[in-house]
Amino acid sequence: MRKILMAGVAFAALNVASAQAADLAARPYTKAPIAPAVVGYNWSGFYAGVMGGYGWSDRVSVGGLTTSSSDLQGGFGGGQIGYNWQAPGSQWVWGLEVDAAGSDIKYSETGFIGIFPVSLEDKVRSFGSVTGRIGFTTGPALFYAKGGYAWADNRISLTVLGLNYTESKVLSGWTVGAGVEYMFAPNWSVKGEYMYADYGTSTYLTGVVAGGVDLGATTHTVKGGINYHFQ
Template identity: 35%
Template structure:
């Protein structure tokens, strides 16, 4: 019995030792790989904003210059859609964007020129832009500059010395601005953007030799959201 007990004890000890040798070695946890955010890709979104600071001086000509009726300081609300594409290499982001805005950017001015009363009104009903963009990305923050083509419908009406004339057409000009965008998720981002829009100078003609020079422009601040596909 003593021999049997000793044999059993020896057998159990050997089995425990073999089991210890066969136990798997502890595995060190592997840190997850963090993929840096990239601005590369197509996106689309919406925006709202406010326009202000237009400085369209209304001059009366018949045919010589008679004087300035006043200054149209166009202002009003706007809102629309935008879409574009970004490509990021290192921290530099380049892309192109187009947008289309419905607007109520308008003003009216009254004045007297050469002893005769007059009234002018400008109303920008919609406009759009097509712009390249270049920026610098710091992870999910993007600061950028932009500029390019602008076009819009401008309804211009003027009355002077009993005569009324108007022009309502699509005009082409230019725009420049800058913005800051932040990506809340891999797909959703928000932005604040400033734009200056200028539609150049053109002539609005009335009866005979009566005409005026229009030069509509404005500044705009817009808040927007984008979805990156």
């Protein structure tokens, strides 16, 4: 009797398993939908950071004579603050930025007037700008152009017969350039940038040379930097 009962139970279990297998086979297999990962990059808000780079002269004007020169060159380092606007759903970004840097961009020369040694140094001690910029985002990258007001603290140092004469002036001009910024982590971005600046012409050495000497220069700078975004 026990054998007959066990056989009946096994037969019933086999029929249930077969029915379930047939039911599963009749259903088409579909994968559960997976929502695509969406990463948003919001450039709106205030930011601040540090930067550094290298600069050189492009055109030097002395007393009305203009020549191409890259003798005025050197490094610099400083920082920037700014604000970006980006409309929801838009890839366009508008912004304002203020930057300033201490500089070692300079040129020096030593020679003789007759038998007397003379040395001259022209040094951009610091410079900065106030610019507007417009950019276009693609993923975490922001490609932008910028331009606006530029200033530079330029110093001329002249030594003749052991006597030193130094004159510093803050020059005003304009600047324009472009760059790319990359959001590599939440609130953090790195950037690379090129700028061209023209600081105009000013008169130096009026206390040494009759009528003074007019000096003017344009510069190129390349820089890298990192920003923190307060979002």
